[in-house]
Amino acid sequence: MKVFVIDVARCNGCYSCQLVCKDEHVGNDWSPYAKPQPDTGHFWMKIKETEHGSVPKVKIEYRPTPCMHCDNAPCIKAAGDGAVYKRRDGLVIIDPEKAKGRKDLVASCPYGAIYWNGELNLPQKCTGCAHLIDAGEVPRCVDACGVEAIKFGEEEELRGLIAQAEVLQPEMGLKPKVYYLNLPKFFVAGDVYDPVLDEVLEGAQVTLINEETGRTWTETTDDFGDFWFRRLGPGSYTLKVEKNGYRPYMVQQLKVDRSLNVGSIGLERAQG
Structure with missing residues (x-):
């Protein structure tokens, strides 16, 4: 199963992952996994910036946040008809043909990772760059990270890091496949x-x-x-x-x- 491991302590807020995600998907049709992302409004990989404390004791947290590619993905259950599916490698995909008109799927994600493309009448999100994975490459966000804050690979290979990591909102029981190291608390x-x-x-x-x-x-x-x-x-x-x-x-x-x-x-x- 494919997983992401993101080290928040390494991330310096350069936004490269967010920018290259746009570069990879805006204007590019990667069917059967994704239709083109619109120029604005979508952030399939989003840097969430949080300010902790108050002046002069302030720390800024930068957290790269893609789709969580959950084992128990609520979007798959909400779709109910194969409009959202999980690949054999664990990546969760919104089928760009079957999901047309399914604006209700946007609200099915508790992480806010699904966006609505009004022009294409289609819900969209991070695919884990499935088209690149099929070609033996890594997701663009991983390739672009100069400080190696984002790792991607087989769950077994990254088990040592996963043992030290945590997931977002574990109480929901969704078993996300994006793991975080050094969340600041x-x-x-x-x-x-x-x-x-x-x-x-x-x-x-x-x-x-x-x-x-x-x-x-x-x-x-x-x-x-x-x-x-x-x-x-x-x-x-x-x-x-x-x-x-x-x-x-x-x-x-x-x-x-x-x-x-x-x-x-x-x-x-x-x-x-």
Whole structure:
């Protein structure tokens, strides 16, 4: 079975995969797998750009997002008549003849990977460049990625990477064949300073505790007084800051349902 493995940590947002997908499919008829993609409106390979945190603690996530080529593809079930089918190698294809007029198939994909071509009266999506696969080549997005963030091949050959990866929305049980490495999750970040001296505090110990599980992370502020806790799950947390010569700081029930910049934390000097 063919699979994609996408390493989000490698992707630098160059958009080459998105651009070459357009180059491959706009104006080109690759029947029986796909009719020409329209000039605008379709992104069969789409870079989804997400901003995490707030200034100055900001990280940008770039996530290449094609059709997930699910084992339990809801578009196949919605079509019901062979208008969408799965090839022997696992690639999910919308038949450009049988699917004419089936605008309802656009809504069948929970990942938003199916687009409507009004001119051709046809739903369309990523084919995994099936026409290139049949010729012994790789999808254009894979070939164009200069940092090798997108890999494509047999599931067995990529099993080692798959074991470290995850899929989008696994709770739906669709068994997508696009696997992601290093999805960023959430972070909690901030900085620590002495408000009297108006100077950052290096070497302060910052502890983050998940109030539901008790799991604990510890970081030490750097030369700029900064601290970062990365790859966190949602939940309620306690944040503690300690440094010799200063009163401890603590905040409880810190709700993490997105990446947080908690801002600048001023420590008061201990008396005596």
